[in-house]
Amino acid sequence: MNFDLAALQAIGWAVDEDGTPLDSAWREALAAHPQARPVRVSEQHRSGYIVADAPDTAFPVESLPEWQRPRFPAEQRPGVGDWLLIEDLDTPPPRVVALLPRRTAIKRGAAGDHYRQQLIAANVDTVFVVCGLDADFNPRRIERYLLLVGGGAEPVVVLTKADQAMAEGADAVPEAVETLAALAEQGVAVRSVNAKDPDSVAALNPWLKAGRTVVLVGSSGAGKSTLTNTLLGFEKMKTGAVRESDARGRHTTTHRALIPLPSGACLIDTPGMRELKPTGEEDVAENFADVEAIAAQCRFRDCAHAREPGCGVRAAIEAGTLDPQRAASYRKLSDEVAGAADKLAGRRAENAQARVLGKAVNKRLDDKNGRR
Structure with a gap:
C-alpha cells in the first residue's frame, strides 16, 4: 500500500490486524485502482470537496462531472464522512477515481414538496442526538431523530445544559431522563452533561475511542458547538446565545465538517435541523x-x-x-x-x-x- 495506514486509521479508516480494510467492497475498489490512495471528505462544497489523509492535513479535490448533473441523486454524491480514492497526487489537483461504498449513512427527506433525500453524514459509528435541558427539550423530536439514524450507527441521546437544569430544580435532570425511559429500555444510552465542563463531558468517552466517528445532530441552540469545543479542548466552533422565549438558537454551525479529536476519534458537527422528514x-x-x-x-x-x-x-x-x-x-x-x-x-x-x-x-x- 502506498499510503500511511496509521494516519488513515486516525481519521476512521477501518482495518484488521494486518492492515486489510474490513469492508470487502473497499478491498475490491483498491484492487481495481492499485495506484490510488484513500482520503476522507471533511467538507463538502458546491463544486468540490476538502479531503484529508491524516488528522492534520486538508486539501481540495474536484467533483466528478457526473456528480454535478442535475438529475444525479443528491444522496449519492459524496458527503462529509465519505471515503474517496484519488490518483495523480504529484500533479494537483488530484483526480477522484471512486467513491467507496458507505458502511453507514444518516439521511433525511429534504425540505420541499418533491421527494429528495439529503445525506447528513456517512461512515459514522455513533450518532449523538443532542437536546438541551431547557425549552429545547422535546422527547417527540428525539424520537424523530432516532428514527432517522438507523443503518447500523449506534444512537446516544446527549442531554446538554444539565448545569442550568439543576440550577432551576434538583429534580429536572432525573425527570428528563425518566421521560426517555422507553428509549433506555430499548438499549438507547441517555447521558446528561454540562457541555462546558470537560469532567462532565467525559461521560461520552466510551463512544469517542481512537478510530471511531461520531456525528452530532440536534436543533440550533442545543449545545452542539459548545460540546465540540469542550471535546477539542479549545474554542474552534462559534457559539451563540439562545432566545429565552423558546430556547431557539441561531445557526452558528453553517456547514458540516469532520474534526479530529485529541482522543483519536473523529467528530462531525452539523447545522441545526428544524425539519426532520x-x-x-x-x-x-x-x-x-x-x-x-x-x-x-x-x-x-x-x-x-x-x-x-x-x-x-x-x-x-x-x-x-x-x-x-x-x-x-x-x-x-x-x-x-x-x-x-x-x-x-x-x-x-x-x-x-x-x-x-x-x-x-x-x-x-x-x-x-x-x-x-
Whole structure:
C-alpha cells in the first residue's frame, strides 16, 4: 500500500490486524485502482470537496462531472464522512477515481414538496442526538431523530445544559431522563452533561475511542458547538446565545465538517435541523419496539389504534402502561414513513422508466448510424 495506514486509521479508516480494510467492497475498489490512495471528505462544497489523509492535513479535490448533473441523486454524491480514492497526487489537483461504498449513512427527506433525500453524514459509528435541558427539550423530536439514524450507527441521546437544569430544580435532570425511559429500555444510552465542563463531558468517552466517528445532530441552540469545543479542548466552533422565549438558537454551525479529536476519534458537527422528514427507508418497528409489542395484542391485524374494539394500544394507554404521547408519535411517524416510502417507490419507478427509454433512444441512434 502506498499510503500511511496509521494516519488513515486516525481519521476512521477501518482495518484488521494486518492492515486489510474490513469492508470487502473497499478491498475490491483498491484492487481495481492499485495506484490510488484513500482520503476522507471533511467538507463538502458546491463544486468540490476538502479531503484529508491524516488528522492534520486538508486539501481540495474536484467533483466528478457526473456528480454535478442535475438529475444525479443528491444522496449519492459524496458527503462529509465519505471515503474517496484519488490518483495523480504529484500533479494537483488530484483526480477522484471512486467513491467507496458507505458502511453507514444518516439521511433525511429534504425540505420541499418533491421527494429528495439529503445525506447528513456517512461512515459514522455513533450518532449523538443532542437536546438541551431547557425549552429545547422535546422527547417527540428525539424520537424523530432516532428514527432517522438507523443503518447500523449506534444512537446516544446527549442531554446538554444539565448545569442550568439543576440550577432551576434538583429534580429536572432525573425527570428528563425518566421521560426517555422507553428509549433506555430499548438499549438507547441517555447521558446528561454540562457541555462546558470537560469532567462532565467525559461521560461520552466510551463512544469517542481512537478510530471511531461520531456525528452530532440536534436543533440550533442545543449545545452542539459548545460540546465540540469542550471535546477539542479549545474554542474552534462559534457559539451563540439562545432566545429565552423558546430556547431557539441561531445557526452558528453553517456547514458540516469532520474534526479530529485529541482522543483519536473523529467528530462531525452539523447545522441545526428544524425539519426532520423521513426518507421512507426507516424502520418504525425497530424504534418503537415497546409500542409494536403492545400493538401485537390488538384484536385486528390492521388496527389503526383509534376506535377499533379490542385495541391493545388504547388499553395500555388507559391502564397507564403506555405514554399516550409516545403512542401518538408512533402513529404519526408510521404514517409519515409510509407516505415517504410511496414517494420513494414512485421515484425509483420513474428512474427505471427513464433508463429504459434512454436505452431505446440509444439503440435507435445506433441502428440509424449503422452501429451494432
